[in-house]
Amino acid sequence: MASNELGAPSPRQLPGHIAAALAGAGGGADSAGRPWAGRSLAGDDAKIHNFENDDGTASEAYLAAVAALRKGTGDEAGVVASLATARVFIPIVARLAEEAEGAHGLNADKQADMALVTLKAADGRTAMPAFTSTAALAAWHPEARPVAVYAARAALSAVAEGAELLVLDPGSGFTFVVRRPAVWALAQQHGWVPSYRDEELAEEMGRAAAGFPAVRNLELAPGRGVAALAADGTMAAGGGAGPELQVVLYLEDGLDAAGVQDLIAGLQSEWSRNVLFGERVDSIEVKLRRAER
Known part of the structure; x- marks a missing residue:
């Protein structure tokens, strides 16, 4: 008999416990709890990340899980599980703010804020890109600044941005999409089946x-x-x-x-x-x- 594919998933209301986790964890903030919005390109805001002794390479556990998946000896649940303690990089880009009117009616200097990057998936849903290494991020968007966060924090930020998908290493040799239920589980630091x-x-x-x-x-x-x-x-x-x-x-x-x-x-x-x-x-x-x- 026939196969019948249902339409694109509709946005789902966050369950109360996930909304509470989001509210209690700072929402769209970095690993230090500082909001993404309103950042400048100068001073401490220009630092790449706050993880000490981090060389910017991908998590070994994640690479091993992806290798097992591609060899047929692992599965996608193993890949998501490897993200539980992994550091990823979220790209932020400069967004030019409106010109302000200065003294004597002259335009004041424009202000550059930093903004999270989101994507549109093929089914129309919002997706957030994340990268397992600085090299992968630079290859995708040379001007984006990498901010290091734990993957659970990235998942919370995705929820805060209304993104239902977390896309790891888009444009690379292998892109892994973490779907909404796994994003929610990761955000709560729960296991996912x-x-x-x-x-x-x-x-x-x-x-x-x-x-x-x-x-x-x-x-x-x-x-x-x-x-x-x-x-x-x-x-x-x-x-x-x-x-x-x-x-x-x-x-x-x-x-x-x-x-x-x-x-x-x-x-x-x-x-x-x-x-x-x-x-x-x-x-x-x-x-x-x-x-x-």
Whole structure:
């Protein structure tokens, strides 16, 4: 039977505990708790970072996790776990403020503030770039200033900026996308289990589907967008930005096209009201199969 991909994920309201973590951790601030906004290009603000003895190279744990992912001996959960203690670099760029009117009606000097960089993902959502090394950041944007933060702080800043994705090393040999549920888990310094391996989530979704007689069974699997394409053309089984979760529905015979669409819409409505689903699922696609008699 056919595969039915649902639309682009809609923005989700932050759960209370995540909003509290954001408020208590300083929100869009650096590792010292200083706000990103309003920075100048002079004095202490021009320092690259505050991490002592940091040579600007990527975390060894992150590199090892990515290598395992690309070899097929690791997974994307391992990559996200490696970020729990990793330092990353957030790019900030100069943003020219409005000219102020000085004495005698003359224009005063323009002020340069520093601003976080955000991106637009293919599905329209806001994404925040982060870099595992200063070299990767410089190759992407030579004029951006790297500010070192722990990845958990970067995740909090992403939430504060309304970004649902954290994109690691865009434009490099391998770009890894941390999706919204993993961003939230990282921001709270909690472990993360991909939705397609989440047994508790499968049970919740199965209970919701039990209210639809045409659904005989339900299975969760990795979506087509889980895989990521490296610059050398090889694929890795994780880090992609597309549909993360594939929901396989085993249906009774007898439903026409309209009935199938109504069924999927009803299921989506039921799932969307579930708190666990809202927190742990980023994007889904539905695959339909005929139930065996």
